[in-house]
Amino acid sequence: MKLAQLLILLLCFSSVSALAAKAGEQAQKQQTLLISRFAELALDCVHKEYPNIIKHMMTSQQDVRTPKQLYPAFYGCFDWHSSVHGHWLLTRILHKYPDNIYYDGIISSLNKSFTKENIAGELAYFNRPNTGTSFERPYGLAWFLQLTTELRQWNSIEAKQWLAILRPLEDKIVANISNWLPKLTFPIRGGEHSQTAFAFGLMLDWSVQVNDAAMEQLLTRKIITLYGSDNNCPLAYEPSGQDFLSPCIAEADLMRRVMNKEQYAVWLTDFLPSIPKDGSAWLVTANVVDKSDGKLAHLDGLNLSRSWMLEGIASGLDKNDPRQASIQRAASEHKKVGIDAVVNDLHYMGSHWLGSFATYLETQRGIN
Incomplete structure (x- = not known):
């Protein structure tokens, strides 16, 4: 290779590296x-x-x-x-x-x-x-x-x-x-505070962290009993008008905690068969019309929780699973809408709680 060509390559590499460094700095500043x-x-x-x-x-x-x-x-x-x-x-x-x-x-x-x-x-x-x-x-x-x-x-x-x-x-x-x-003989499948799928996930994370084997086993058995045989979750019926948790997506995020990747991939196929394998869109974000209405404002939280749960679902699958692109696309779309709602003006009906949901998402608490 001639010296001139080598210099050009070095200059190009230097420019790309500088742009990457600048982009990284901007991302860090934004976070x-x-x-x-x-x-x-x-x-x-x-x-x-x-x-x-x-x-x-x-x-x-x-x-x-x-x-x-x-x-x-x-x-x-x-x-x-x-x-x-x-x-x-x-x-x-x-x-x-x-x-x-x-x-x-x-x-x-x-x-x-x-x-x-x-x-x-x-x-x-x-x-x-x-x-x-x-x-x-x-x-x-x-x-x-x-x-x-x-x-x-x-x-x-x-x-x-x-x-x-x-x-x-x-x-x-x-x-x-x-x-x-x-x-508890039945799961609680709503999209608000009483939902058991989301709560069980946090409880299970606690039991693993403190090494409480008895609680971990109790929760795992209950989760498998209540949710293990579920299939064809009616995602098309979501969301309800005041959900801040998705019953179907939350359950899917929960189950990756109690299965290995192979088991989870099979279970997810039966549970959410509509997830595309071609990277296409499949899950529409929610919109809040009146942020002063505490119940209607729940939908801002739904966008945030869906995003972190979708990231959790993706983490439970093999990186080469054909559903990854569509799952991660939906997670990204929901994250943008959800974070924008928190950054922009909020009524106290949302501001008193949405920061926690945004933090859980932005810091990937459910995965890390």
Whole structure:
């Protein structure tokens, strides 16, 4: 090769490398901005008591309490479960993005929430005779276990201190779940908080992280019993008008956790036979018409959860599976629409919770 040709090749390679480096820097900058946006949303609401909606059994006037009196740690973000996963969002950012501009503010916020007195108050509410064992089951309980999972995976002094404080409440929640699972004779297939497929996924991830073999076996057996023989899921009937979880996609994301790739590929063929093998579009994104309507705003969350669940499904298949292109295309399309909704102006009916869904997706929590 002549020297001139070699120089041209080197210049071309240098230009391509420079463009790739610039693109990488831009992508990193974009993600930094996104993560900061998500942090802002959680910081804005974790200690914002009102507006609020509570699920609280009262047997007399003496039981009337404010949200903060009922839930001294998790009274913000409109409801208990959103407060819990808002706190998870903040721990996730501390764990994965220690250079975030809100790092010190997040530490301060979590120190305010995670005190022995506050968690004792939370535990007292769970132990209250009229609370029962169904409080925030399964959705809120699953998110709490996601919170403690994150703290276990983050090797820091703060994480260890906060986890120690949260442990008594974790023990109570695990006991409630363990007592409930043997009694559950049917799956709950809706697209909102009561859905068992999504919650089981978070619970199973927790059991693996803490090496709780008994809970892992209990969950795995229940999952196989309730979902293992399902086929031809009616995806064409989705979504319902206020879903934030897809019954079919969530179940498919759950099952990859309890099967090897070969088993899962066969099961998925029977369960969702309509997934294309040619990379074509097959799943339409949802649109929210009125973001001030808390129920209608759920559809913004559906786009986000579908995206991370589709990524989970793809991870459960062999990389050469012919369905990969269509699955990843749908995941990308839903991610764009979902993240755009969080970045742009939100009503509090969405902003109090969508940051957590966006963080779960952007950081690939379900896979990593």
